[in-house]
Amino acid sequence: xxxxxxxxxxxxxxxxxxxxxxxxxxxxxxxxxxxxxxxxxxxxxxxxxxxxxxxxxxxxxxxxxxxxxxxxxxxxxxxxxxxxxxxxxxxxxxxxxxxxxxxxxxxxxxxxxxxxxxxxxxxxxxxxxxxxxxxxxxxxxxxxxxxxxxxxxxxxxxxxxxxxxxxxxxxxxxxxxxxxxxxxxxxxxxxxxxxxxxxxxxxxxxxxxxxxxxxxxxxxxx
Amino acid sequence: xxxxxxxxxxxxxxxxxxxxxxxxxxxxxxxxxxxxxxxxxxxxxxxxxxxxxxxxxxxxxxxxxxxxxxxxxxxxxxxxxxxxxxxxxxxxxxxxxxxxxxxxxxxxxxxxxxxxxxxxxxxxxxxxxxxxxxxxxxxxxxxxxxxxxxxxxxxxxxxxxxxxxxxxxxxxxxxxxxxxxxxxxxxxxxxxxxxxxxxxxxxxxxxxxxxxxxxxxxxxxxxxxxxxxxxxxxxxxxxxxxxxxxxxxxxxxxxxxxxxxxxxxxxxxxxxxxxxxxxxxxxxxxxxxxxxxxxxxxxxxxxxxxxxxxxxxxxxxxxxxxxxxxxxxxxxxxxxxxxxxxxxxxxxxxxxxxxxxxxxxxxxxxxxxxxxxxxxxxxxxxxxxxxxxxxxxxxxxxxxxx
Numbered sequence: 001x002x003x004x005x006x007x008x009x010x011x012x013x014x015x016x017x018x019x020x021x022x023x024x025x026x027x028x029x030x031x032x033x034x035x036x037x038x039x040x041x042x043x044x045x046x047x048x049x050x051x052x053x054x055x056x057x058x059x060x061x062x063x064x065x066x067x068x069x070x071x072x073x074x075x076x077x078x079x080x081x082x083x084x085x086x087x088x089x090x091x092x093x094x095x096x097x098x099x100x101x102x103x104x105x106x107x108x109x110x111x112x113x114x115x116x117x118x119x120x121x122x123x124x125x126x127x128x129x130x131x132x133x134x135x136x137x138x139x140x141x142x143x144x145x146x147x148x149x150x151x152x153x154x155x156x157x158x159x160x161x162x163x164x165x166x167x168x169x170x171x172x173x174x175x176x177x178x179x180x181x182x183x184x185x186x187x188x189x190x191x192x193x194x195x196x197x198x199x200x201x202x203x204x205x206x207x208x209x210x211x212x213x214x215x216x217x218x219x220x221x222x
Numbered sequence: 223x224x225x226x227x228x229x230x231x232x233x234x235x236x237x238x239x240x241x242x243x244x245x246x247x248x249x250x251x252x253x254x255x256x257x258x259x260x261x262x263x264x265x266x267x268x269x270x271x272x273x274x275x276x277x278x279x280x281x282x283x284x285x286x287x288x289x290x291x292x293x294x295x296x297x298x299x300x301x302x303x304x305x306x307x308x309x310x311x312x313x314x315x316x317x318x319x320x321x322x323x324x325x326x327x328x329x330x331x332x333x334x335x336x337x338x339x340x341x342x343x344x345x346x347x348x349x350x351x352x353x354x355x356x357x358x359x360x361x362x363x364x365x366x367x368x369x370x371x372x373x374x375x376x377x378x379x380x381x382x383x384x385x386x387x388x389x390x391x392x393x394x395x396x397x398x399x400x401x402x403x404x405x406x407x408x409x410x411x412x413x414x415x416x417x418x419x420x421x422x423x424x425x426x427x428x429x430x431x432x433x434x435x436x437x438x439x440x441x442x443x444x445x446x447x448x449x450x451x452x453x454x455x456x457x458x459x460x461x462x463x464x465x466x467x468x469x470x471x472x473x474x475x476x477x478x479x480x481x482x483x484x485x486x487x488x489x490x491x492x493x494x495x496x497x498x499x500x501x502x503x504x505x506x507x508x509x510x511x512x513x514x515x516x517x518x519x520x521x522x523x524x525x526x527x528x529x530x531x532x533x534x535x536x537x538x539x540x541x542x543x544x545x546x547x548x549x550x551x552x553x554x555x556x557x558x559x560x561x562x563x564x565x566x567x568x569x570x571x572x573x574x575x576x577x578x579x580x581x582x583x584x585x586x587x588x589x590x591x592x593x594x595x596x597x598x599x600x601x602x603x604x605x606x607x608x609x610x611x612x613x614x615x616x617x618x619x620x621x622x623x624x
Contacts, residue, residue, distance in 0.1 A: 055615070075532050088528075097238075098238040099226075110226040111528060153528065
């Protein structure tokens with residue numbers, strides 16, 4: 001298994017009361033899998049993705065990437081997994097405002113210089129349809145264009161798994177289709193794709209669909 | 223394409239946010255200017271005091287009663303004055319117990335000279351007995367000062383070989399002294415014979431009567447013998463001859479103590495000012511960097527998302543604040559240099575203590591200390607903020623900014 005969540009629980013306090021963002025979640029995804037997670041707002045979908053990406057630690061249970069438990073890794077080792085194994089597309093807009101689009105896409109090479117590959121960066125910009133914006137700054141882009149920059153940056157690292165939190169939320173129908181086709185291509189190349197979405201049209205691109213409700217994850221569309 | 227490096231990111235951040243960068247640099251510049259200025263001022267005054275002690279060279283200066291403050295003004299601040307002493311006092315003082323050497327000097331104030339738009343102090347020394355000025359004049363000229371020859375202080379604009387005219391008499395400049403930070407810088411030295419002539423010329427011009435003999439003197443400089451207390455010897459001189467010759471004494475220790483006490487007071491004000499500025503600056507830097515880093519939480523969280531370690535985020539924040547601090551430090555030092563160096567004379571006069579520019583090594587040390595303070599305070603403040611930021615879970619920071 002490429003990535004596995006084993007009885008993962010994550011609690012938060014809201015309004016002075018504890019609630020389960022993740023409640024005993026067991027889940028696994030392997031190379032080339034394309035899974036979609038749906039659920040109402042506040043059901044724990046984003047928490048699940050961030051725990052899976054090693055951006056938040058579970059209160060109990062284990063997250064295992066290629067046999068390595070996150071809880072047993074140092075910050076350097078876990079960061080290396082995020083940088084090399086996982087491509088994370090956050091829900092919010094996460095670009096460096098002072099760098100151009102092309103530099104934002106190439107940003108992982110700042111942390112891992114061995115990843116530097118300008119040709120690949122330009123090819124990804126072409127693929128995501130923002131090649132003409134390469135020298136623009138984030139504040140000059142629309143929400144949809146910014147989303148594509150984040151997707152392009154996640155792809156630049158050639159991750160083994162792409163974890164995307166509502167990647168097509170701000171995109172029009174045509175662009176959504178293009179992006180979903182791109183994800184499908186990736187999975188054909190062996191990249192696992194784990195997607196949270198509210199758009200039912202995008203479910204069709206995946207192999208399986210999971211539903212998140214009150215921190216519990218169940219297979220199928222509820 | 224140029225690779226994306228830490229410096230690329232820092233440069234983009236600085237140039238794309240000029241107001242933020244200028245603001246941060248200005249705060250660091252203020253800190254650096256205060257430290258650099260304080261160091262230069264205090265070391266200048268201390269150097270002035272050291273030179274003063276070395277250059278005067280006498281333990282006691284005996285002058286006519288009532289001229290004590292004028293003598294001090296001439297030596298410390300270069301305030302030209304003319305005064306005379308009963309010449310018989312020289313032999314009498316030489317006989318007092320504890321006096322190892324006594325040498326006469328003549329002090330004559332000029333009206334004006336070709337070199338300067340202000341009066342100067344002429345000081346005549348006796349080359350045969352002098353133990354105060356001769357040792358440091360010797361390095362400037364070959365042999366003893368001949369009649370009609372003069373050595374000028376560092377602030378008098380006359381080249382060696384040129385001529386100056388006082389009271390319609392021409393003198394040849396044979397030497398130029400190093401800067402002392404005291405009245406000697408605006409004084410002119412000549413042998414006692416030449417000085418007597420100048421004194422007579424001065425009296426003639428101002429229509430004053432002056433005794434016409436060879437024993438004209440203004441002061442007697444006394445070197446106290448080893449094992450004797452300077453103040454006691456000064457008192458002995460006064461007890462034995464004050465009434466007869468109308469004497470007063472200036473004890474060099476007292477004079478220097480007064481000056482060094484002024485310097486100590488002034489340097490303690492500077493230290494206090496420096497510490498206040500440093501504390502304020504660190505507090506301001508802490509607040510400003512904290513606000514800046516807080517406003518960039520989304521950006522720094524994003525670096526974590528793409529695989530940056532806590533250490534990498536830390537070093538990126540430190541690098542940016544380091545660059546800002548270096549820029550601020552250079553600005554602070556340059557601005558303070560533009561204030562201190564051209565206006566050193568004005569500063570010296572306004573604080574009323576000798577002021578001598580420090581050596582290049584001291585200036586370089588002050589530059590190094592100021593830059594060090596800047597690179598400790600700036601990145602130090604940002605390191606505290608960065609530590610707070612990186613101690614949080616990435617997702618919790620992301621949730622705050624999303």
